[in-house]
Amino acid sequence: MSNPQQLRYSKEHEWLSAAEDGVSTVGITEFAANALGDVVYAQLPEVGSTVTAGETCGELESTKSVSDLYSPVTGEVTEINEDVVNDPSLVNSAPFEGGWLFKVRVAEEPADLLSADEYTAQNAG
Amino acid sequence: MSSTEPSELRHTALDALHRSLGATMTDFAGWDMPLRYGSERDEHIAVRTKAGLFDLSHMGEITVTGAGAAALLNHALVGNIASVGVGRARYTMICRADGGILDDLIVYRLAETEYMVVANASNAQVVLDALVERSAGFDAEVRDDRDAYALIAVQGPESPGILKSLTDADLDGLKYYAGLPGTVAGVPALIARTGYTGEDGFELFVRPEHAVELWQALTKAGEGVGLVPCGLSCRDTLRLEAGMPLYGHELTTSLTPFDAGLGRVVKFEKEGDFVGREALAEAAARAEQNPPRVLVGLVAEGRRVPRAGYAVVAGGEVIGEVTSGAPSPTLGKPIAMAYVDAAHAAPGTEGVGVDIRGSHEPYEVVALPFYKRQK
Numbered sequence: 473m474s475n476p477q478q479l480r481y482s483k484e485h486e487w488l489s490a491a492e493d494g495v496s497t498v499g500i501t502e503f504a505a506n507a508l509g510d511v512v513y514a515q516l517p518e519v520g521s522t523v524t525a526g527e528t529c530g531e532l533e534s535t536k537s538v539s540d541l542y543s544p545v546t547g548e549v550t551e552i553n554e555d556v557v558n559d560p561s562l563v564n565s566a567p568f569e570g571g572w573l574f575k576v577r578v579a580e581e582p583a584d585l586l587s588a589d590e591y592t593a594q595n596a597g
Numbered sequence: 598m599s600s601t602e603p604s605e606l607r608h609t610a611l612d613a614l615h616r617s618l619g620a621t622m623t624d625f626a627g628w629d630m631p632l633r634y635g636s637e638r639d640e641h642i643a644v645r646t647k648a649g650l651f652d653l654s655h656m657g658e659i660t661v662t663g664a665g666a667a668a669l670l671n672h673a674l675v676g677n678i679a680s681v682g683v684g685r686a687r688y689t690m691i692c693r694a695d696g697g698i699l700d701d702l703i704v705y706r707l708a709e710t711e712y713m714v715v716a717n718a719s720n721a722q723v724v725l726d727a728l729v730e731r732s733a734g735f736d737a738e739v740r741d742d743r744d745a746y747a748l749i750a751v752q753g754p755e756s757p758g759i760l761k762s763l764t765d766a767d768l769d770g771l772k773y774y775a776g777l778p779g780t781v782a783g784v785p786a787l788i789a790r791t792g793y794t795g796e797d798g799f800e801l802f803v804r805p806e807h808a809v810e811l812w813q814a815l816t817k818a819g820e821g822v823g824l825v826p827c828g829l830s831c832r833d834t835l836r837l838e839a840g841m842p843l844y845g846h847e848l849t850t851s852l853t854p855f856d857a858g859l860g861r862v863v864k865f866e867k868e869g870d871f872v873g874r875e876a877l878a879e880a881a882a883r884a885e886q887n888p889p890r891v892l893v894g895l896v897a898e899g900r901r902v903p904r905a906g907y908a909v910v911a912g913g914e915v916i917g918e919v920t921s922g923a924p925s926p927t928l929g930k931p932i933a934m935a936y937v938d939a940a941h942a943a944p945g946t947e948g949v950g951v952d953i954r955g956s957h958e959p960y961e962v963v964a965l966p967f968y969k970r971q972k
Binding site: 506507509510512513515533535536538561564 | 621633636638901902924
């Protein structure tokens with residue numbers, strides 16, 4: 473699997489797109505989606521709520537387990553992916569595309585987000 | 598994910614094959630087993646509609662032989678094992694003297710004086726130790742055969758056709774819960790019509806050195822009819838839909854077979870005394886007069902999945918506990934098995950919910966199983 477070069481990554485396996493008009497898209501990586509197995513339920517943060525970098529903002533439930541969703545940045549949620557709410561399997565089939573989770577107006581970014589190469593190296597180790 | 602070092606885990610004869618298929622592996626009772634190869638949901642649906650191939654070599658085989666083998670098993674287990682015909686199998690349990698369930702078992706009668714007891718991987722040592730201890734005074738030998746067998750299961754509606762193409766054995770004459778020695782794909786095998794999926798299917802006990810050859814032959818034979826390799830994840834959802842108990846979840850040492858709604862496996866009428874008889878007779882009377890919690894099915898109205906240990910609630914009170922829960926691929930909804938107070942156990946009971954991490958989600962009480970195949 474390859475991690476898109478244009479994205480940045482958290483150690484907790486979320487990805488973050490480059491901001492457009494101050495708004496970035498957040499999802500989980502293919503590595504994380506494979507580790508979870510078939511995602512059957514996604515509880516996403518509410519539009520208008522504030523998420524904080526490194527803190528939980530929702531949960532992803534798979535056949536075998538439930539995992540916390542961490543926000544890679546701090547900011548206000550502007551949109552959630554209703555397609556994923558209705559069909560959580562999108563997280564498995566297209567984690568970097570149609571399986572995105574929410575959009576956030578970034579107020580603050582942590583300094584320790586990883587590049588694609590750094591993230592790939594983290595998972596290999 | 599497990600933190601256990603891979604070197605501490607036991608590996609089946611099919612280990613390299615699983616890795617070449619890209620399996621996600623998991624530590625299951627000390628064994629490194631395939632959890633899934635791709636999507637566990639797709640694997641589940643393949644078993645319900647076509648066929649699935651499982652490595653179950655972690656299961657614990659114990660052979661009991663000798664003129665006193667039947668008498669020993671009648672004494673050591675709660676079922677009437679002496680009445681099992683040669684070539685047939687029986688679902689049974691082994692209990693402690695206080696009636697608590699040590700394990701649930703399938704016992705195959707291979708010959709007049711030879712039985713194979715198949716225990717859960719997690720309990721195999723406990724069962725072996727108990728059988729050895731209980732064999733004192735019986736003319737019988739208890740042998741640890743865990744390393745003598747690999748176990749491959751082919752399950753699903755296409756499984757008879759797949760197996761027929763590889764064996765001359767009389768599969769049509771092989772009933773559910775029967776087993777006969779034969780040859781499959783040139784490999785000597787004990788062919789059993791058993792499984793843990795709620796579908797028709799077979800379990801093939803073979804020598805470990807033949808496992809890869811047999812797996813590959815089954816894979817090839819099933820190519821055209823949708824056979825896929827299946828991991829333990831879908832095995833769990835398949836057995837849950839079929840309402841089959843899993844040791845450590847629905848069955849524990851703190852429950853008797855009567856508490857688990859499986860009192861029918863205890864045969865008081867058999868000859869001779871057996872371990873647990875007195876305590877089980879009391880448990881049977883208790884269950885009749887003052888039923889303890891009852892094992893029921895729960896079907897979610899929402900999407901959140903109940904997990905083992907979650908509280909079942911009604912009117913703000915805890916009335917039970919979930920023992921197993923998962924999203925059901927067949928029903929398209931989360932399902933669970935749970936022990937609930939008898940007053941709330943009737944199918945259709947209103948106002949029952951599951952406490953899912955602080956939020957009370959509504960659930961419908963249903964009779965088990967959730968799924969029964971059309972014959």
